[in-house]
Amino acid sequence: KAGVTQTPRYLIKTRGQQVTLSCSPISGHRSVSWYQQTPGQGLQFLFEYFSETQRNKGNFPGRFSGRQFSNSRSEMNVSTLELGDSALYLCASRAAASSYNEQFFGPGTRLTVL
Amino acid sequence: QKEVEQDPGPLSVPEGAIVSLNCTYSNSAFQYFMWYRQYSRKGPELLMYTYSSGNKEDGRFTAQVDKSSKYISLFIRDSQPSDSATYLCAMSLSNAGGTSYGKLTFGQGTILTVHP
Numbered sequence: 134k135a136g137v138t139q140t141p142r143y144l145i146k147t148r149g150q151q152v153t154l155s156c157s158p159i160s161g162h163r164s165v166s167w168y169q170q171t172p173g174q175g176l177q178f179l180f181e182y183f184s185e186t187q188r189n190k191g192n193f194p195g196r197f198s199g200r201q202f203s204n205s206r207s208e209m210n211v212s213t214l215e216l217g218d219s220a221l222y223l224c225a226s227r228a229a230a231s232s233y234n235e236q237f238f239g240p241g242t243r244l245t246v247l
Numbered sequence: 248q249k250e251v252e253q254d255p256g257p258l259s260v261p262e263g264a265i266v267s268l269n270c271t272y273s274n275s276a277f278q279y280f281m282w283y284r285q286y287s288r289k290g291p292e293l294l295m296y297t298y299s300s301g302n303k304e305d306g307r308f309t310a311q312v313d314k315s316s317k318y319i320s321l322f323i324r325d326s327q328p329s330d331s332a333t334y335l336c337a338m339s340l341s342n343a344g345g346t347s348y349g350k351l352t353f354g355q356g357t358i359l360t361v362h363p
Contacts, residue, residue, distance in 0.1 A: 166350070175335075175354070175356060176291070176337075176353040177353075178350045178352065181348075181349035181350060183349070189348065223291070225351075227349065229349070233279060233296060234349075235296070236349070236351065238283075239290050
């Protein structure tokens with residue numbers, strides 16, 4: 134079974150630009166969560182999507198948004214990039230079908246904002 | 248104050264040593280407790296999870312949860328150089344039926360190096 138895939142793996146942008154990251158979950162998984170990982174703040178939850186609906190949102194500004202498509206693939210968008218948005222963005226998928234549902238993480242997209 | 252606190256280390260031990268990794272938390276509503284391992288340039292991978300208080304053993308790994316003290320631990324016995332990685336504790340809430348939520352709250356991570 135293929136794992137979670139994220140594209141692109143590396144991205145360099147300049148301040149003020151916007152960026153779209155993509156995540157393909159494990160086949161059959163309906164829930165996709167996004168996290169930001171930085172050396173200073175660690176891993177922080179951005180949002181979770183389930184069946185195309187946002188279920189939960191972390192404490193991030195409105196510049197961070199996401200969506201999920203009918204095939205469970207998800208995208209996240211960051212508008213008006215700031216230097217502090219430089220981070221590893223991780224996507225995780227889970228089946229959300231039983232009491233405990235392991236989250237499987239992708240390799241991440243490394244975003245650098247210059 | 249962060250909801251989950253984890254000693255960032257780094258921790259350096261000789262091969263064969265017993266490693267103890269710890270996290271404390273402030274939200275008593277957390278029900279699921281997890282340990283993830285992250286190698287360089289990779290996403291985190293789940294090592295173990297426990298529900299509520301208690302111990303769980305899996306091979307060389309033992310996870311402990313003490314909800315009364317809001318304290319969780321991961322023990323690694325007979326540590327190997329291949330165990331060198333960042334270890335992250337994570338926690339989640341659950342609904343009334345015990346189903347875990349998708350939002351994970353992570354500790355800062357502890358960098359472990361096991362030298363031959």
